[in-house]
Amino acid sequence: MKNINPVKTAAWKQLNNHFLDIKNVHIKNLFHLDKNRFTNYSIIFNNEILVDFSKNRITEKTLQLLLCLAEECYVFDAIKSMFLGKLINKTENRSVLHIALRNKLDSKIIINNLDIMFSVKKELKKIKNFSNEIITGRWKGYTGKSISDVVNIGIGGSHLGPYMVTESLKAYKNHLNIHYLSNIDGTSIIEILKKVNLETTIFLIASKSFSTDETISNANYLKDQFFFKTNNLNYFSKHFFALCENTSSALNFGIDKKNIFKFWDWVGGRYSVWSASGLSVALSLGFHNFELLLYGAYSMDQHFLNEKLSTNIPVILALINIWYTNFFHTETEAIFPYDEYMHIFPEYLQQNFMESNGKSIDRNGKxxxxxxxxxxxxxxxxxxxxxxxxxxxxGTTLVPCDFIIPVLSHNPINNHHEKLLSNFLAQTRSLAFGNDYDIHKNEISNNFINKNKLYQYCEGNKPSNSIMLKKITPYSLGSLMALYEHKVFVQGIILNIFSFDQWGVELGKSVASDIYNNLLYNSFNKKYDSSTEGLLKTYKKWNNIL
Structure with a gap:
């Protein structure tokens, strides 16, 4: 990939000048000037997803300049580099190939002279066979009973991805009860243990390195509880499984070799739901629906790889985001799914965006x-x-928003969905157009005496994207997830940062480890700041360990 300072490009400089011309233009005026604005500023993907970006503070010239920025930053070359398995994760010297996990082509993807698709297909077959064994009841627990509950133990991408998918696709759920354990807070684990019977529960330990502290601490506690209940080491293989890259650590933990589901170092944690880390999804929905999820993502991958930049949905949305964050200097972006099954989707995207692109050092090390x-x-x-x-x-804060809704509801009771859709449409319209903008603005400037009416003033001119799905299905959800993944990728390329590491996360882990060791041995070998030391002393005092 080319390491280009975006603010030094000709397009960025032109965008700066263009912003001065457009910053006070109202969305209402943009619609007035272009009667076909919806048609000109919307794209339909595979007759499944409509993306309407017409209610943004952009013109044709804005888009042309943003596309020039993408070209100057060699976005298309970067896309090809990822799909070819180039080592674009430079700080960790790795490829970025979550796209291989859902690849439906017969073509090879070569890493270190090996076709990784052979291993990917092998693991998918293993997931299929195992999920079928559990779902049909052929796999038995240590007392001979079929499995009723699955506990996924993970954190970050090993938790958020699978949890979001199983919640979003709950309409497709089978009889198995799926539980997600992530927090190291003991309350989380105790509450789950209240709900499950160890005789009919399997535990999936999802950790790429098989060393993530929260995950392994929780897994060790569950392991101890299981042995306390059964008092038999031979039963362990019927109930505990590892989803990881580090197979040696899983074996040392006591996981049977055949119970290890593998994924690879070129799979980032926040992209791991497409791999063995998504085993809980296959168990909850059945392997067929898991495959449809992968196929939906693959279809968006092909759109991203093959569509020209000017009609490429992830590229367009990424450019619009850059326009707001760097020219309007917006600091937040809001995601509003108008479907209760998708209630975890904003949280899932938080990790995807902020762990990927929450960086302050560019690819040139500056x-x-x-x-x-x-x-x-x-x-x-x-x-x-x-x-x-x-x-x-x-309010005084400009917040670009994405509104997401299915046309067809899984639960169409009375006229609830029509009311939901009415609210969806009303919010995007009201944010864009406000209420009688010209009249109220004139009233404010002339100190209009009707204060009650004045307080009702909504200027509008608040941007949003409307994303309409025909229905939330495994296929459409997979496409939507991949859309946002690629949007984040494009932003990282243009903004000249490495999107696939997370060293800020590692810092907190290392400091916590040092403090934990000091707490454990009741000695403080390291000098901390007065606040940290004060908090530690209070903790010890209230625990009667001073």
Missing amino acids: LVTWNTSPIIWGQSGTNGQHSFFQLLHQ
Whole structure:
């Protein structure tokens, strides 16, 4: 990949000048000038997903300049490099090949002179066979009973991805009860143990390195509880499984070799749901639906790889995001899925965006002078309309939003879905157009005496994207997830940062490890700041260990 400072490009400089011309232009005027704006600023993907980006503060010239920026930053070359398995994760010297996990082509993908697709297909077959064994009841627990519950033990991508997918696709769920354990807080593990019977529960330990502290601590506790209950080492293989790259550590933990589901160092944690880390998804939905999820992502991969930049959905959305974060200097971006099954989707995207692009050093090893990732937040359904939407409509902070809704509901009771869709449409329209903008602006400038009417003033001109799915299915969800993955990738390429490491996360882990060792042995070999030392002393005092 080329390491290009984006602010030094000709396009960036032209965008700066263009911003001065357009920054006060109202979305209402853009629609007035272009009667075909919806048609000109929307794209339909595979007759499954409609992306409407017409309610943005952009013109044709904005898009042309943003596309020039993408070309100057060699975005298309970077896309090809990822799909070819080049070592684009430079700081860890790895390829970035989550796209291989859902690859449906017969073509090879070569890493270190080996076709990785052979291993990918082998693991998929293993996932298929095992999930079928569990779902049909042929796999028995140590007392001869069929499995009723699955506990996925992971954190980060090994938790958020599978958890989000199983929640979003709950309409396709089978009889198995799926539980997700991530937090190291003992409350989480105790509450799950209240719900399950160890005789009919399997435990999936999902950790790429098989050394993630929260995950292994939780796994060790469950292992101890299982042995306390059964008092028999031979039963362990019927109930404990590893989803990891580090097979030797899994074996040392006591996992039977045949119970290890492997994924690879070229799979980032936040992209691991497509791999063996998604085993809980296959167990919850059945392997056929897991395959459809992969196929949906593959279809978006092919769009991303083959579509020209000007009609490439992830590219367009990435460029619009860069336009807001770096020219309007917005700091957040909100995601609002109008479907209760998708309530985890904003949280899932938080990791995808902020762990990927929350960086301040560019690929040249220099401090950036531009904005990288926005803060991602959001909530499902109409709930937010009765709380923080007030700020979106009348606050002083500009927040670009993505609104997501299915046309067909899995639960079409009475006229609820029509009301939900009405709210979806009303919010995007109100944010864009406000309420009688010209009249109210004139009233404010002339100190209009009707204060009650003045307080109702909503300027509008608040941007949003509308993403409409025909229905939330494994296929469409897979496509949507891949869309956002590729959007993040494009932003990282243009902003000249490495999107596939997370050294900031590692810092917190190392400091926590040092403090834990000091706490454990009741001695403090290291000098901390006064705040940290004060908090530690209070902890010890209230635990009567001073």
